[in-house]
Amino acid sequence: MSERDINMNFNAGNSSPEHNGELDAKLQGALGRALKAHYDDIISAPIPDRFLVLLAELEAKETRDDR
Amino acid sequence: MTDNRASNEFREKLISEIPNLRAFGMSLSGSLHQADDLVQDTLLKAWGHADSFTPGTNMRAWLFTILRNTYYSLYRRRGREVQDTEGVYASKVAVSGGQEGAIDLADFRIALAKLPEEQREVLIMVGATGLSYQEAADICGVAVGTIKSRVNRARTKLSELLGINGAEDIGPDRTVLAVFQQSGQSSLFTS
Numbered sequence A: 001m002s003e004r005d006i007n008m009n010f011n012a013g014n015s016s017p018e019h020n021g022e023l024d025a026k027l028q029g030a031l032g033r034a035l036k037a038h039y040d041d042i043i044s045a046p047i048p049d050r051f052l053v054l055l056a057e058l059e060a061k062e063t064r065d066d067r
Numbered sequence B: 001m002t003d004n005r006a007s008n009e010f011r012e013k014l015i016s017e018i019p020n021l022r023a024f025g026m027s028l029s030g031s032l033h034q035a036d037d038l039v040q041d042t043l044l045k046a047w048g049h050a051d052s053f054t055p056g057t058n059m060r061a062w063l064f065t066i067l068r069n070t071y072y073s074l075y076r077r078r079g080r081e082v083q084d085t086e087g088v089y090a091s092k093v094a095v096s097g098g099q100e101g102a103i104d105l106a107d108f109r110i111a112l113a114k115l116p117e118e119q120r121e122v123l124i125m126v127g128a129t130g131l132s133y134q135e136a137a138d139i140c141g142v143a144v145g146t147i148k149s150r151v152n153r154a155r156t157k158l159s160e161l162l163g164i165n166g167a168e169d170i171g172p173d174r175t176v177l178a179v180f181q182q183s184g185q186s187s188l189f190t191s
Helices: A003-012 A020-043 A049-066 B008-029 B032-048 B059-078 B105-113 B117-127 B133-140 B144-162
Strands: none
Touching: A020 B008, A020 B105, A020 B117, A020 B144, A049 B008, A049 B032, B008 B032, B008 B059, B008 B117, B032 B059, B059 B133, B105 B144, B117 B133, B117 B144, B133 B144
Protein backbone atom coordinates (compact mmCIF):
# COMPACT_ATOMS: atom_id res chain seq x y z
CA MET A 1 0.00 0.00 0.00
CA SER A 2 1.52 3.33 -0.95
CA GLU A 3 1.58 6.27 1.37
CA ARG A 4 -0.92 8.04 -0.83
CA ASP A 5 -3.32 5.14 -0.45
CA ILE A 6 -2.99 5.34 3.29
CA ASN A 7 -3.65 9.08 3.27
CA MET A 8 -6.63 8.70 1.00
CA ASN A 9 -8.10 5.91 3.07
CA PHE A 10 -7.70 7.96 6.19
CA ASN A 11 -9.33 11.05 4.75
CA ALA A 12 -12.23 9.18 3.30
CA GLY A 13 -12.88 6.90 6.22
CA ASN A 14 -14.51 6.74 9.56
CA SER A 15 -13.85 9.73 11.77
CA SER A 16 -14.36 7.95 15.05
CA PRO A 17 -11.13 7.84 17.06
CA GLU A 18 -12.06 4.44 18.39
CA HIS A 19 -12.00 2.97 14.94
CA ASN A 20 -8.95 0.76 15.09
CA GLY A 21 -8.47 0.59 11.37
CA GLU A 22 -8.13 4.34 11.20
CA LEU A 23 -5.60 4.51 14.01
CA ASP A 24 -3.74 1.61 12.53
CA ALA A 25 -3.43 3.12 9.09
CA LYS A 26 -2.57 6.51 10.48
CA LEU A 27 -0.02 5.08 12.86
CA GLN A 28 1.51 3.00 10.12
CA GLY A 29 1.85 6.03 7.91
CA ALA A 30 3.24 8.29 10.63
CA LEU A 31 5.76 5.77 11.93
CA GLY A 32 6.81 4.81 8.44
CA ARG A 33 7.43 8.41 7.48
CA ALA A 34 9.35 9.09 10.68
CA LEU A 35 11.51 6.05 10.05
CA LYS A 36 12.31 7.12 6.53
CA ALA A 37 13.06 10.65 7.67
CA HIS A 38 15.38 9.27 10.30
CA TYR A 39 17.41 7.27 7.85
CA ASP A 40 17.14 9.59 4.93
CA ASP A 41 20.02 11.67 6.25
CA ILE A 42 22.36 8.72 5.84
CA ILE A 43 20.91 7.19 2.74
CA SER A 44 21.07 10.46 0.85
CA ALA A 45 24.47 11.50 2.19
CA PRO A 46 27.48 11.40 -0.14
CA ILE A 47 29.62 8.30 0.12
CA PRO A 48 32.55 8.88 2.47
CA ASP A 49 35.93 8.90 0.82
CA ARG A 50 37.26 6.13 3.01
CA PHE A 51 35.09 3.58 1.21
CA LEU A 52 35.95 4.76 -2.27
CA VAL A 53 39.62 4.73 -1.37
CA LEU A 54 39.29 1.22 0.06
CA LEU A 55 37.66 -0.16 -3.05
CA ALA A 56 40.16 1.58 -5.32
CA GLU A 57 43.01 0.07 -3.34
CA LEU A 58 41.46 -3.38 -3.45
CA GLU A 59 40.99 -3.10 -7.18
CA ALA A 60 44.55 -1.90 -7.68
CA LYS A 61 45.92 -4.79 -5.67
CA GLU A 62 43.86 -7.20 -7.74
CA THR A 63 45.23 -5.77 -10.95
CA ARG A 64 48.82 -5.95 -9.70
CA ASP A 65 48.44 -9.55 -8.60
CA ASP A 66 47.07 -10.55 -11.97
CA ARG A 67 50.01 -9.15 -13.88
CA MET B 1 33.36 -18.84 -13.20
CA THR B 2 32.79 -15.12 -13.25
CA ASP B 3 35.51 -13.02 -11.74
CA ASN B 4 33.56 -10.44 -9.80
CA ARG B 5 36.65 -8.63 -8.63
CA ALA B 6 37.55 -7.80 -12.18
CA SER B 7 34.06 -6.63 -12.96
CA ASN B 8 33.26 -2.94 -13.07
CA GLU B 9 29.64 -3.76 -12.53
CA PHE B 10 30.35 -5.62 -9.31
CA ARG B 11 32.42 -2.77 -7.94
CA GLU B 12 29.91 -0.14 -8.95
CA LYS B 13 27.08 -2.06 -7.36
CA LEU B 14 29.09 -2.31 -4.16
CA ILE B 15 29.55 1.44 -4.15
CA SER B 16 25.87 2.07 -4.80
CA GLU B 17 24.93 -0.07 -1.81
CA ILE B 18 27.12 1.81 0.64
CA PRO B 19 24.44 4.32 1.77
CA ASN B 20 22.04 1.52 2.61
CA LEU B 21 24.81 -0.39 4.33
CA ARG B 22 25.60 2.62 6.48
CA ALA B 23 21.94 2.94 7.40
CA PHE B 24 21.69 -0.73 8.28
CA GLY B 25 24.93 -0.53 10.24
CA MET B 26 23.49 2.44 12.11
CA SER B 27 20.39 0.51 13.02
CA LEU B 28 22.53 -2.16 14.63
CA SER B 29 25.26 -0.21 16.30
CA GLY B 30 23.49 3.07 17.03
CA SER B 31 26.61 5.04 16.20
CA LEU B 32 27.49 6.30 12.76
CA HIS B 33 31.17 6.11 13.61
CA GLN B 34 30.92 2.45 14.49
CA ALA B 35 28.60 1.86 11.55
CA ASP B 36 31.23 3.14 9.16
CA ASP B 37 33.84 0.82 10.67
CA LEU B 38 31.34 -1.97 10.24
CA VAL B 39 30.76 -1.01 6.61
CA GLN B 40 34.52 -0.96 6.04
CA ASP B 41 34.84 -4.51 7.38
CA THR B 42 31.84 -5.58 5.35
CA LEU B 43 33.30 -4.25 2.11
CA LEU B 44 36.57 -6.04 2.82
CA LYS B 45 34.76 -9.30 3.44
CA ALA B 46 32.54 -8.84 0.42
CA TRP B 47 35.62 -8.33 -1.70
CA GLY B 48 37.28 -11.36 -0.19
CA HIS B 49 34.21 -13.47 -0.84
CA ALA B 50 33.34 -11.89 -4.15
CA ASP B 51 33.24 -15.27 -5.84
CA SER B 52 30.35 -16.33 -3.65
CA PHE B 53 28.13 -13.65 -5.12
CA THR B 54 26.13 -14.67 -8.16
CA PRO B 55 25.76 -11.73 -10.55
CA GLY B 56 22.14 -10.77 -11.06
CA THR B 57 21.05 -11.84 -7.60
CA ASN B 58 20.20 -9.49 -4.76
CA MET B 59 23.42 -7.80 -3.77
CA ARG B 60 21.79 -5.76 -1.04
CA ALA B 61 20.62 -8.90 0.73
CA TRP B 62 24.05 -10.50 0.27
CA LEU B 63 25.86 -7.48 1.72
CA PHE B 64 23.38 -7.06 4.56
CA THR B 65 23.93 -10.67 5.55
CA ILE B 66 27.69 -10.12 5.68
CA LEU B 67 27.32 -6.92 7.66
CA ARG B 68 24.88 -8.45 10.09
CA ASN B 69 27.05 -11.49 10.70
CA THR B 70 30.07 -9.25 11.21
CA TYR B 71 28.19 -7.14 13.69
CA TYR B 72 26.88 -10.00 15.80
CA SER B 73 30.09 -11.98 15.76
CA LEU B 74 32.61 -9.17 16.23
CA TYR B 75 31.15 -5.84 17.14
CA ARG B 76 28.53 -6.71 19.63
CA ARG B 77 31.07 -8.26 21.94
CA ARG B 78 32.97 -5.02 22.12
CA GLY B 79 30.09 -3.47 23.96
CA ARG B 80 27.59 -1.09 22.58
CA GLU B 81 28.50 2.47 22.04
CA VAL B 82 26.14 5.07 23.35
CA GLN B 83 23.25 5.52 21.00
CA ASP B 84 23.98 8.61 18.96
CA THR B 85 20.56 10.13 18.83
CA GLU B 86 21.48 13.72 18.21
CA GLY B 87 25.08 14.47 17.34
CA VAL B 88 25.21 13.07 13.85
CA TYR B 89 21.83 14.18 12.75
CA ALA B 90 21.86 17.67 11.40
CA SER B 91 18.36 17.01 10.32
CA LYS B 92 17.09 19.11 7.52
CA VAL B 93 13.72 17.69 8.17
CA ALA B 94 11.70 19.54 10.74
CA VAL B 95 8.95 17.03 11.20
CA SER B 96 7.31 18.78 14.06
CA GLY B 97 4.72 17.21 16.28
CA GLY B 98 1.28 18.63 16.70
CA GLN B 99 0.50 20.81 13.71
CA GLU B 100 2.35 18.85 11.09
CA GLY B 101 0.46 15.75 11.91
CA ALA B 102 3.45 13.58 12.10
CA ILE B 103 5.66 12.20 14.78
CA ASP B 104 8.39 14.48 16.07
CA LEU B 105 11.63 13.27 14.58
CA ALA B 106 13.73 13.91 17.67
CA ASP B 107 11.26 11.99 19.82
CA PHE B 108 11.21 9.22 17.26
CA ARG B 109 14.99 8.87 17.26
CA ILE B 110 15.08 8.62 21.02
CA ALA B 111 12.36 5.99 21.00
CA LEU B 112 14.04 4.05 18.20
CA ALA B 113 17.27 3.91 20.19
CA LYS B 114 15.39 2.17 22.99
CA LEU B 115 14.23 -0.72 20.87
CA PRO B 116 16.10 -3.99 21.03
CA GLU B 117 18.47 -4.51 18.10
CA GLU B 118 16.46 -7.34 16.63
CA GLN B 119 13.49 -5.03 16.26
CA ARG B 120 15.43 -2.04 15.05
CA GLU B 121 17.25 -4.00 12.39
CA VAL B 122 14.04 -5.37 10.88
CA LEU B 123 12.52 -1.90 10.85
CA ILE B 124 15.34 -0.53 8.75
CA MET B 125 15.40 -3.55 6.46
CA VAL B 126 11.69 -3.58 5.74
CA GLY B 127 10.85 0.07 6.24
CA ALA B 128 13.75 2.02 4.80
CA THR B 129 15.96 -0.11 2.56
CA GLY B 130 13.28 -1.72 0.47
CA LEU B 131 13.82 -5.33 1.45
CA SER B 132 10.86 -7.66 1.57
CA TYR B 133 9.80 -9.60 4.63
CA GLN B 134 11.15 -12.73 3.00
CA GLU B 135 14.50 -11.13 2.26
CA ALA B 136 14.74 -9.86 5.82
CA ALA B 137 13.90 -13.35 7.06
CA ASP B 138 16.65 -14.84 4.92
CA ILE B 139 19.18 -12.30 6.13
CA CYS B 140 18.31 -12.91 9.77
CA GLY B 141 18.03 -16.64 9.33
CA VAL B 142 14.52 -16.81 10.75
CA ALA B 143 11.00 -17.49 9.49
CA VAL B 144 8.95 -14.76 7.81
CA GLY B 145 6.49 -14.94 10.69
CA THR B 146 9.27 -14.05 13.09
CA ILE B 147 10.07 -10.94 11.09
CA LYS B 148 6.44 -9.90 11.06
CA SER B 149 6.10 -10.36 14.78
CA ARG B 150 9.26 -8.33 15.38
CA VAL B 151 7.87 -5.52 13.25
CA ASN B 152 4.59 -5.64 15.15
CA ARG B 153 6.36 -5.61 18.50
CA ALA B 154 8.51 -2.72 17.32
CA ARG B 155 5.44 -0.77 16.28
CA THR B 156 3.74 -1.41 19.60
CA LYS B 157 6.84 -0.48 21.57
CA LEU B 158 7.40 2.69 19.55
CA SER B 159 3.78 3.68 20.10
CA GLU B 160 4.16 3.21 23.82
CA LEU B 161 7.42 5.13 23.97
CA LEU B 162 5.97 7.95 21.90
CA GLY B 163 2.83 8.03 24.01
CA ILE B 164 0.53 7.29 21.10
CA ASN B 165 -2.67 5.82 22.45
CA GLY B 166 -5.29 7.06 20.07
CA ALA B 167 -5.65 8.69 16.70
CA GLU B 168 -5.88 12.06 18.40
CA ASP B 169 -2.29 11.70 19.57
CA ILE B 170 -1.13 12.01 16.00
CA GLY B 171 -2.20 15.27 14.43
CA PRO B 172 -4.08 15.60 11.14
CA ASP B 173 -2.25 14.04 8.26
CA ARG B 174 -0.70 16.13 5.63
CA THR B 175 0.48 14.87 2.31
CA VAL B 176 2.85 17.77 1.88
CA LEU B 177 5.95 16.05 3.13
CA ALA B 178 8.16 16.94 0.24
CA VAL B 179 11.23 15.54 1.94
CA PHE B 180 9.91 12.01 1.64
CA GLN B 181 10.78 11.52 -1.95
CA GLN B 182 11.75 7.92 -1.82
CA SER B 183 9.64 6.35 -4.46
CA GLY B 184 9.14 2.66 -4.83
CA GLN B 185 9.63 1.84 -1.20
CA SER B 186 6.81 0.20 0.60
CA SER B 187 5.31 1.67 3.69
CA LEU B 188 6.95 0.27 6.77
CA PHE B 189 4.06 -1.64 8.14
CA THR B 190 2.25 -2.98 5.13
CA SER B 191 1.75 -6.64 5.54
